[in-house]
Amino acid sequence: MPNLTGWKPDDTDFWKNTGNRYVRHLPILQLILLLAGSSVWMGWSVLSALMADSSWGFSPQELFSLIYIAGFSGAALRLCGRFLVFQLGTRAVIWSGIIGIWISLIAIFWVFKESNTPLWAFRIAAACCGFGAVLLPKITSINRYIYPRRMRFISQEIPLGLGDAGLILIMVMIPTIIYWNPPLKNIFTEYVLIHDSSNLIGVIHEGHGLWFQWLILPIAGMCLLAAWLNRFSPAVNIQNMMLMRSAGIFSWGRSWLLLLLVILASIAMPYVSNNSMITGAFPAVREMSIFIVIFLVIFAMQNLAGNQIFAEQQLKALANREVHILALMYLMGHGSFLGLSVSLPLLTDLIFSYIPTDGHTGSRINPAAPSILSYCWIGPLLGLSARAAGSWMSKHINPGKIHQVALFALFLSTVGMALTITSALSSPNPEFYFFRFYMITLLFFIASGMSSGSITSLAIKKIPANYADHSLIWIISISSFGFFYIPALFADHWQSAGPAAVLSGLSIFYLTGMIINWFFYWRKGEESLS
DSSP, rough: OOEEOOTTHHHHIIIIIIHHHHHTTTTHHHHHHHHHHHHHHHHHHHHHHHHBBBTTTTOHHHHHHHHHHHHHHHHHHHHHHHHHHHHOHHHHHHHHHHHHHHHHHHHHHTTTTSOOOHHHHHHHHHHHHGGEEEEEEEEHHHHHHOOOGHHHHHHHHHHHTTTTHHHHHHHHHHHHHTTTTTSSSTTTTEEEBBOOOOSSSSEOOOOOEEEEEEGGHHHHHHHHHHHHHTTTSOEEEEHHTTTTTOOOOHHHHHHHHHHHHHHHHHHHHHHHTTTTTHHHHHHHHHHHHHHHHHHHHHHHHTTTTTHHHHHHHHHHTTTTTHHHHHHHHHHHIHHHHHHHHHHHHHHHHHHHHHSSSSOOOOOOEOOOOOOGTTTTTTTHHHHHHHHHHHHHHHTSSOOHHHHHHHHHHHHHHHHHHHHHHHHHHHHHHHHGHHHHHHHHHHHHHHHHHHHHHHHHHHHHSSSSSHHHHHHHHHHHHHHHHHHHHHHHHHHHHTTTTTTHHHHHHHHHHHHHHHHHHIIIIIITGGGOOO
C-alpha cells in the first residue's frame, strides 16, 4: 500500500471513499499484536511457576525477580513507546513492534535451550520480553490519528481493554501445550517435573516431561499473521498530519538509546536491590527507580520528541493535577490487577505445593497440593469482565463512589489473603486453605476490574477533551508499574517478613487510596460526576 500523506479522517468524503476501506482489517491486526505482545510480556508469570516445579533450582526470590524484571522493562518501555509513532509513522511502528516480539521469542528460546543456563541469562530474556508491552501505547497513538474524531474513544478504549487479555491467553496456552511431546527432539529441550504440577484439567505427575520452547510457536505464528496483515495497512505520516518538522536521525537514534537504557536498568534492578550498601543508603530504591524513569521520560518528551507540538501536548497533559491523582487511583486498581495476576501462579505454587517448615515455605513437597494452573486464569478473566461492568456503571453512578467501594473490597481481600496465607504457612495441610484463598483472590480481581473501569470513566469526565487521550495513555502506562512493584515486594520480603506482610502493606495502601478518593471524588461538591 502506498504512503499516505493526505490522511484526513475527519473529512466525511475522504473517510467514506478512502479511509474506511484502508482500515477495515486494522482491528484484527491490532488484536493479534496486543495478544502476542502481552503474552510475551506476561509469560514469565506462568514460566516461573513451572520452573519452580522442574529442576532449575532457583530460589523463590530469584524466580520472582524474573517476573518483576519483565514488569519494570515493559512499564518503562510503555512510557517511551509513543515516541516511535511520531518518529517512524504508522506502518513502521507496527513492524518495530513485531521485531520486538521476535527479539523476546529468540531470548526465550535461547535460555531454555540448555538446562544449565545461568540466572543472569534468564534476567536478560525477561528484560527483553518488556518489548511486548510497548505495543499498547503505539496502537492507541496510531488510532488517535487514523480514525475520525467521533470514533476516537472507541478506537482507543477497545485496545486498552484488550491490552491485558494476553495474560489470560498465556495462562491457558502454556499449561495446555508445554507438556506435549514434540516431534523434533533436537530442537526442543526436555525438562522433568520434580513434583506434581498441573494443566487446565488436572494434575501432571512427577517425572513428566515439559518443553518450554512450545511457547514460541503460537506467538511466532501470530507475529507472522500480523506481518502479513501489516502489508495492507495505511502508511500514514503523522508528522505531516500535525505539520511537524522531521525529527531527524539524531533524535530517532537517541530514542532507541533510551529504550536500551531501560533494558539495562531492568537487568540491573535485582542486583541493585540486593546490594546492602545501596539499600542501606537508599532504602526505597525501587520507588526511586520508578520516579527516575518517569523523570527521564518527561525529559525525553522535552528534548527527544523531535517536534514542538508533540512535546507541548504531552507536557500540557502532565501539568494537570487531575492526571497525577487519577494515575495514582488507576495504579491502585489496574496496577494491583497486573501485579497480583502475574504473581499468583508462583505465589500459590510456593504456598500450597510445599509443607511449611520455616514459617514461609517448606522443603517437603505436599502430595495433596491443588492444581494451581487449572484455576489461575479465572481471576484475571473476571477482572477484565468487571472492568467493562465498572465502566458501564459509571455512566449512571458517580464513578468516585464505585471506586470507593472497589477500594474497600481490595482492602478486605488483601487482609483476607494475608490471614489465609498465615494460616496455610503454619499448617501441616496447607491445601485445606486453598479454596478460601482462591475465592478471596476472585473478589480481589473483580474489585480491581471495577476500579479500573470507574477510573477510566472518571478520567474522561475530569480531564479536558483536547488532551484527554494523551492523559489516558500516561495514566495507563503509570499503572503498569504495578506489574513490577508487587512481585518485587514478594521477592524482597519472602524470607524476612513473608508474603502475608506484603499483602498487609497493600491493604494500608488501599486505605490511603480511600481517603484520597473521598477527598477528591466523593465528598460533598463532587456529586456532579454522576
